[in-house]
Amino acid sequence: MITYDEAKNLLSGCGQEHILRYYDELSDEERKSLLAQIEGIDFSILDALEKDRENVLKRGKIEPIEAVTISDIKENSDEYRRIGLDAVSSGKVAAVLLAGGQGTRLGFDKPKGMYNVGVTHELYIFECLFNNLKKAVEEAGKWIHLCIMTSEKNSDDTVSFLREKGFFGYNSEYVHFFVQDMAPSVDYSGRILMESRSRISSSPNGNGGWFSSLVRSGLMDELKSCKVEWLNVFGVDNVLVKIADPLFVGAVVKSGAQSGSKVVAKSAPEERVGVLCLEDGVPSIVEYYEMTEDMIDQRTETGELAYNYGVILNYLFSISKLEEINKQKLQVHIVEKKIPYMDENGGYVKPEEPNGYKFELLILDMIHMHDSCLPYEVIRDREFAPIKNPDGVDSVVSARKLLEENGVEL
Ligand code: UTP
Numbered sequence: 291m292i293t294y295d296e297a298k299n300l301l302s303g304c305g306q307e308h309i310l311r312y313y314d315e316l317s318d319e320e321r322k323s324l325l326a327q328i329e330g331i332d333f334s335i336l337d338a339l340e341k342d343r344e345n346v347l348k349r350g351k352i353e354p355i356e357a358v359t360i361s362d363i364k365e366n367s368d369e370y371r372r373i374g375l376d377a378v379s380s381g382k383v384a385a386v387l388l389a390g391g392q393g394t395r396l397g398f399d400k401p402k403g404m405y406n407v408g409v410t411h412e413l414y415i416f417e418c419l420f421n422n423l424k425k426a427v428e429e430a431g432k433w434i435h436l437c438i439m440t441s442e443k444n445s446d447d448t449v450s451f452l453r454e455k456g457f458f459g460y461n462s463e464y465v466h467f468f469v470q471d472m473a474p475s476v477d478y479s480g481r482i483l484m485e486s487r488s489r490i491s492s493s494p495n496g497n498g499g500w501f502s503s504l505v506r507s508g509l510m511d512e513l514k515s516c517k518v519e520w521l522n523v524f525g526v527d528n529v530l531v532k533i534a535d536p537l538f539v540g541a542v543v544k545s546g547a548q549s550g551s552k553v554v555a556k557s558a559p560e561e562r563v564g565v566l567c568l569e570d571g572v573p574s575i576v577e578y579y580e581m582t583e584d585m586i587d588q589r590t591e592t593g594e595l596a597y598n599y600g601v602i603l604n605y606l607f608s609i610s611k612l613e614e615i616n617k618q619k620l621q622v623h624i625v626e627k628k629i630p631y632m633d634e635n636g637g638y639v640k641p642e643e644p645n646g647y648k649f650e651l652l653i654l655d656m657i658h659m660h661d662s663c664l665p666y667e668v669i670r671d672r673e674f675a676p677i678k679n680p681d682g683v684d685s686v687v688s689a690r691k692l693l694e695e696n697g698v699e700l
Contacts (some may be wrong), residue, residue, distance in 0.1 A: 292325050292329040294325065295315065300337050301328070309328065309482060309484065310312065310324075310489075315487065319452060320487070320488035321488070321642035327333075328621055330471060331472050332495055339647070348476075350570035351571075352569050354596040355568045357599050358545070358667060360667050363537060369540065370538075370540030371540055373544050374538065376431075377520065377538040377539050378534050379430040380517075381432060382517065383518065383606075384434060384521055384535055385524070386437045386522070387439065387524060388524070389403055389439060389526040390439045390444070391494065392443065397680060401447050401653070402527065403415045403451075405686070407690060408700050410699040414458075415526060415527075423533045426536070430534070434534050435516065437467065438467050439467075439489050440470070442469060449467055452465070462588075468507035470503040472495060473492060473493060473496070473503070474649075475647065478645070478646055483629055485630065490509060496649070496650030496651040496652055497635070498651030499651045501612050507515065518609065519609055519610075520609065521606070523603075523606075523653065527603070527676040528602065528603065529587050529677060529678045529693060530693070530696060532673050538666050541666055542666070545662075547663060549607050549660045549663040549664070550663060550664040551665055552602055553599035553601055553665045554668060556599075563578055564576065564577050564654055565598075565599060565600055565601070566579070566657070566665045568683065572660065574658040605632055607656075611660060615660075620651045620655050621651070624648075625649075626646075628643065629645055629646045629648070671695065675688070
């Protein structure tokens with residue numbers, strides 16, 4: 291672990307020495323904890339505050355992208371399945387579950403994957419994901435490595451829950467955990483906020499932090515030594531997610547693209563979903579709030595929406611390209627938030643109004659760092675049942691209905 295002197299040097303390099311202000315007064319336990327937090331933080335993220343934010347967010351020329359549609363897939367399914375199964379059963383595909391988020395919208399005080407969506411019996415979100423992955427394992431006749439990203443905030447709970455549940459029957463030798471980096475929260479002047487004398491105010495650094503955290507954990511080297519070439523990355527929310535889907539893998543491999551993204555046709559032009567498109571000739575994801583009226587309504591010659599393909603956080607990435615991308619910096623998103631903090635007198639303050647910034651890296655920005663990404667259309671009601679809220683849109687209620695429609699007993 292980092293020493294006190296190293297931490298001091300690191301912090302004075304970025305003008306944040308105040309973090310160690312109470313160090314001498316802390317217990318041994320608290321000192322250790324504070325040093326561990328300092329070590330787990332990516333301080334370079336603070337540079338984003340100095341950059342011209344407008345410039346960072348400037349977009350290039352946006353155009354629609356062509357997708358492999360459901361009917362294309364039907365036509366080519368034998369070939370896609372053959373190529374995909376070959377890749378999965380020869381161990382070239384591993385899965386990465388992004389489960390480091392805080393799931394605030396759901397309002398559940400445990401990791402989201404521990405949520406029980408069952409009605410007459412227990413059925414946890416994690417269990418749904420393992421069940422889905424087992425289908426790919428059965429089809430390929432080969433265990434698939436699954437790397438689960440947690441955060442400092444939910445790691446212990448996640449690991450002990452899954453151990454206690456015996457990984458829902460999955461082969462534990464193929465389940466690996468890694469912890470994502472944290473990003474500090476700052477006040478408007480860029481000074482890192484403290485929650486207490488020994489706790490830095492910080493949050494997971496966004497789902498875009500996954501690859502650098504995977505590399506730092508050493509797991510990437512392990513995967514490479516097992517001859518893994520592709521990573522299928524997905525989120526914890528979608529209980530209908532198809533993982534290591536041979537057809538998807540086959541389509542991407544056959545196309546020669548550097549990456550692939552599962553997409554669904556929008557349910558309505560205004561649907562609040564990130565849309566896969568081309569930006570300056572290379573793939574990119576435009577958020578719904580960045581779409582102009584013209585883009586929202588633009589139609590193709592056949593009358594379909596020109597910007598029709600919403601992303602569902604299910605990507606296939608080639609490791610070699612990811613390693614190249616990892617040498618570049620991902621865009622840092624700065625978000626204004628209400629951040630509880632310790633004031634000058636040591637009192638804990640819960641602000642009523644936003645008082646600072648949090649920083650986030652987003653996986654969707656990685657798409658624009660690729661020269662090619664195959665949009666692969668899936669049937670929404672078969673593969674997309676996200677749980678973001680307790681009820682309403684993208685909720686426990688809507689996901690239960692979709693699970694039942696897909697034959698899952700609740
Ligand atoms: P969301 O964008 O839904 O964020 O994450 P969230 O933090 O989980 O939920 P809210 O917004 O507070 O309600 C999409 C996916 O990215 C993962 C989440 O676990 C989920 O699978 N994620 C998000 C991370 O792994 N790390 C993060 O820092 C953020």
